[in-house]
Amino acid sequence: MTTYITTPIYYVNAQPHLGHAYTTIIADTYSRFRRLEGDDVRFQTGTDEHGDKIAEAAEKQGLSPREYVDRISAMFRDTWPLLHITPDNFIRTTDTGHIALVQKLLQQVYDKGDIYFDEYSGNYCKGCERFLTEKELMDGKCPDHQTVPEEITEQNYFFRMSKYQQQLIDHIQTNPEFITPERYRNEVLSFLSEPLEDLCISRPTSRLTWGIQLPFDSSFVTYVWFDALINYLTGLGYPDDEKFARYWGSAEHLIAKDILKPHAIFWPTMLLSMEIPLYKKLHVHGYWNVDETKMSKSIGNVVRPAELVEEYGADCLRYFVLREMSFGLDASFSSDAIVARKNSDLANDLGNLYSRSMAMLVKYTGGVVPDPGKDDSDDTLLRDLAASVLIRYRKAMSNFEFHRGLQAVWELISLANKYIVSNEPWTLVKDPAMEGRLHAVLYNLIETLRLLALMLQPVMPETCAKMTTGLGLPVDSPFVTDLAQGGDWGLFPAGTGLVAIDALFPRMEKKKVSKKQQKKGKPAKKKKKVVEESLEGMISFEQFQGVDLRVAEIVAAEPVKKSDRLLKLTVKAPQERVIVAGIAEYYSASELIGMQVLIVANLKPVRLMGVESQGMVLAAKEEVDGRTQLVLSTVSGKVAPGSRVA
Ligand code: MSP
Numbered sequence: 001m002t003t004y005i006t007t008p009i010y011y012v013n014a015q016p017h018l019g020h021a022y023t024t025i026i027a028d029t030y031s032r033f034r035r036l037e038g039d040d041v042r043f044q045t046g047t048d049e050h051g052d053k054i055a056e057a058a059e060k061q062g063l064s065p066r067e068y069v070d071r072i073s074a075m076f077r078d079t080w081p082l083l084h085i086t087p088d089n090f091i092r093t094t095d096t097g098h099i100a101l102v103q104k105l106l107q108q109v110y111d112k113g114d115i116y117f118d119e120y121s122g123n124y125c126k127g128c129e130r131f132l133t134e135k136e137l138m139d140g141k142c143p144d145h146q147t148v149p150e151e152i153t154e155q156n157y158f159f160r161m162s163k164y165q166q167q168l169i170d171h172i173q174t175n176p177e178f179i180t181p182e183r184y185r186n187e188v189l190s191f192l193s194e195p196l197e198d199l200c201i202s203r204p205t206s207r208l209t210w211g212i213q214l215p216f217d218s219s220f221v222t223y224v225w226f227d228a229l230i231n232y233l234t235g236l237g238y239p240d241d242e243k244f245a246r247y248w249g250s251a252e253h254l255i256a257k258d259i260l261k262p263h264a265i266f267w268p269t270m271l272l273s274m275e276i277p278l279y280k281k282l283h284v285h286g287y288w289n290v291d292e293t294k295m296s297k298s299i300g301n302v303v304r305p306a307e308l309v310e311e312y313g314a315d316c317l318r319y320f321v322l323r324e325m326s327f328g329l330d331a332s333f334s335s336d337a338i339v340a341r342k343n344s345d346l347a348n349d350l351g352n353l354y355s356r357s358m359a360m361l362v363k364y365t366g367g368v369v370p371d372p373g374k375d376d377s378d379d380t381l382l383r384d385l386a387a388s389v390l391i392r393y394r395k396a397m398s399n400f401e402f403h404r405g406l407q408a409v410w411e412l413i414s415l416a417n418k419y420i421v422s423n424e425p426w427t428l429v430k431d432p433a434m435e436g437r438l439h440a441v442l443y444n445l446i447e448t449l450r451l452l453a454l455m456l457q458p459v460m461p462e463t464c465a466k467m468t469t470g471l472g473l474p475v476d477s478p479f480v481t482d483l484a485q486g487g488d489w490g491l492f493p494a495g496t497g498l499v500a501i502d503a504l505f506p507r508m509e510k511k512k513v514s515k516k517q518q519k520k521g522k523p524a525k526k527k528k529k530v531v532e533e534s535l536e537g538m539i540s541f542e543q544f545q546g547v548d549l550r551v552a553e554i555v556a557a558e559p560v561k562k563s564d565r566l567l568k569l570t571v572k573a574p575q576e577r578v579i580v581a582g583i584a585e586y587y588s589a590s591e592l593i594g595m596q597v598l599i600v601a602n603l604k605p606v607r608l609m610g611v612e613s614q615g616m617v618l619a620a621k622e623e624v625d626g627r628t629q630l631v632l633s634t635v636s637g638k639v640a641p642g643s644r645v646a
Contacts, residue, residue: 001037003039003250005252006043009231010048011054012049012054013057014057016305029458030252030397030458042243043088044091045085046090046231047076048231051129051211051224055208077090083309084461097234102226105233106214106226110216119154121152122151123149125149127144137149158201162197165196169192172192177281180283181284186574199266199269202217205218209221229270248277251281252280258287267279312339323407342505351503353420354470354504356417361445371443372490372494375439381419386489387489390483390487392405450491454481454486466501470501549646551642551645552601553594554569559584565582567580571615597617597632597633597634598617600615600618617633620633
């Protein structure tokens with residue numbers, strides 16, 4: 001199998017920050033994971049260097065656009081190795097090969113009749129680098145940039161995007177995994193339910209010169225998005241290079257929700273016009289805020305990845321962002337949160353398991369992996385859990401559910417720590433009759449560590465290389481680099497000699513003064529106890545966001561057999577699902593049909609009187625004269641089933 005994974009190419013009007021780092025860490029982790037699965041992988045990132053924003057930023061710095069883009073692009077390129085990110089290709093839109101391909105494809109689309117010349121007036125947002133429709137504006141402003149767009153009337157070239165609207169809808173509908181998570185697929189389908197406008201793809205050189213000249217009219221340059229999206233093809237040497245034939249069929253684009261429309265609508269319609277097969281998948285993630293606030297230069301809370309690496313280490317940062325954010329949802333960064341994860345998950349759970357197990361082997365078997373022999377205690381705890389974790393890990397990582405994959409791995413770590421306590425190797429060693437059992441216990445621990453080094457490698461490559469060295473295995477051993485060959489239990493060769501290494505994760509002080517604060521002479525933020533106490537019992541914004549509340553329309557209702565209390569409801573949200581609700585005493589089945597109610601859509605399914613319930617209906621309860629009254633919650637106007645409640 002092949003995998004082609006891409007990140008957006010980042011604008012060079014700003015230096016890399018946590019948001020860019022997150023996307024690129026995911027792409028790197030995913031490419032390492034696919035390699036563990038045996039795939040032939042190509043991972044591409046790069047920089048987007050044309051357009052209004054860049055020209056403006058260069059001017060502000062008193063540099064020519066060329067000097068400016070060279071400088072900032074290098075900052076992106078140099079940041080990635082600090083985070084252990086190793087792309088196979090770093091593309092720049094100012095590369096001559098890219099410019100030539102954009103012009104070639106423009107000419108092809110023009111010759112086909114899919115580009116025409118017209119006059120256009122509209123609201124142009126510089127931040128988005130595109131015209132916004134009236135519907136997109138909020139109080140006359142761009143919702144993303146909070147600026148009033150400029151009204152511009154000019155003659156331009158347009159791409160017949162509308163011509164491909166139906167074909168795109170059909171493709172999304174027949175390929176449910178084309179855009180994931182599902183909420184973004186629904187967003188795109190809902191956008192496509194209205195007629196699409198054609199896309200303005202040129203800028204007159206009187207207004208902007210920093211762009212790729214249109215091959216059929218030298219008084220215009222190409223709109224930056226039409227130029228930028230083509231990078232995904234340039235990077236494979238389209239059309240003639242063998243890399244295109246090899247990788248394009250497996251193209252997976254990774255982006256955040258801010259650039260969903262260009263990737264889910266502009267790009268596929270461009271590909272349809274260019275007669276190139278559509279990419280395989282688009283994965284869309286949420287946004288990082290900082291201390292619950294939007295990251296922005298004006299607020300001064302922009303988090304720089306290089307500073308985080310210096311403070312916490314690259315592997316810790318990688319682990320933190322992947323574990324903390326549910327892919328697709330927003331999350332908030334704070335230094336307390338990363339220190340907490342480092343201390344509890346990394347230093348306590350993983351670090352301690354590693355150091356305790358290694359120390360016991362050194363002490364009890366002279367640092368040599370014992371032969372597990374025939375252990376007749378019927379102890380398969382670790383082995384059974386490891387097998388189930390491995391399956392769940394592989395599934396979650398393939399589906400971009402990194403937090404789930406890591407949660408599963410931590411179940412194994414936690415059981416292994418308990419296994420040490422319950423088996424007390426320090427007691428077993430005192431009884432010569434128990435030597436076989438001692439060896440089996442130690443072997444099981446070392447084998448667990450090997451599987452952890454295998455599974456955690458895509459997320460924490462440096463730590464896993466250290467662990468592997470400590471375990472006495474070559475870093476390229478298939479036991480730690482290949483999920484198919486190394487995933488089974490019991491592969492660790494007995495007789496292997498362990499190697500002493502330093503602790504994996506030294507603990508950190510929670511209220512450590514950050515290096516930045518030290519420089520500025522500011523004291524560390526103090527959390528007052530009173531505040532903590534008054535917040536007891538409250539949940540954070542992310543915890544709330546973790547609850548998926550939806551509007552659901554009841555399409556069928558019937559009593560559950562042998563129950564006076566339960567009704568089986570079939571609801572649309574927007575897919576149909578069954579929810580069992582304890583409301584039979586208050587509502588008859590027939591009066592519920594057509595009602596819109598609020599549901600919790602992401603509760604784990606449970607079986608109630610033999611019927612699986614996939615969610616919960618919300619209702620208000622009150623006591624009237626000692627009797628409970630129950631009223632279902634609903635919305636004040638009709639909305640599309642499946643709408644999110646927030
Ligand atoms: N140049 C375009 C992309 C062209 S791709 C053909 C662009 N560049 S950008 O520099 O603005 O990068 C946007 C991307 O950076 C997001 O889609 C996301 O991958 C990442 N992020 C930027 N800020 C982010 C957060 N606050 N949180 C998470 N990721 C974010 O758009």
